[in-house]
Amino acid sequence: MKKQAFLTFIFILLAVHTGLHAQTKNDKILVAYFSWSGNAKALAGQIAQKTGGNLFEIKTIKPYPAVYDECTKTARRELDENARPAISGSVADMKQYETVFLCYPNWWGTMPMALFTFLESYDFSGKTIYPLVTHGGGSFGRSLDDIRKSAPKAVIGEGLSISAMSRNHEGPAVVKIPNDNVASWLRKIGM
């Protein structure tokens, strides 16, 4: 009887410890994303779901035009001006995160300028950033270099590039993010 009570006690102790550990681990993962037509958002959703990370949308205060051509013009102008579009909201207690997944579309060969605003707004020392790009053929472009420059204190982990062109430029994204790619990449980086 005593032995059984002891074993039950050990079991409860282990369960509580595992639960607490999982909680702590999840709390340290941030999944920050910017998305115009939904692809990077879908990718971020998968990462958050698989890692238990907290989602944060990098959203500009001034929205981008809903029409594709207009959006590309605005984005081009921002790039040429090296703009830092203002972002609405901020990450609550950034200090708690050790791992930051950064999901964004390739815009004009790099990340949208709002990503520069985001990265320059926080201290990333002691954090690892995993970049994830969705693109229409240009993969990461110059974005990895730009992330390094914008968050010089961060460790930049291996990234994931997903080809995800919107079939209908004006509607919501139609590309499904391949689940297997995401799962095997997460395994590869030890998540």
Ligand SMILES: Cc1cc2nc3c(=O)[nH]c(=O)nc-3n(C[C@H](O)[C@H](O)[C@H](O)COP(=O)(O)O)c2cc1C
């Ligand atoms: C403003 C703008 C610029 C883009 N520039 C590029 C580019 O230079 N290279 C590329 O491969 N794809 C480019 N694309 C395509 C997007 O990267 C691609 O459709 C991405 O999956 C969209 O992600 P989202 O649905 O999260 O917005 C561009 C799209 C937009 C709207």
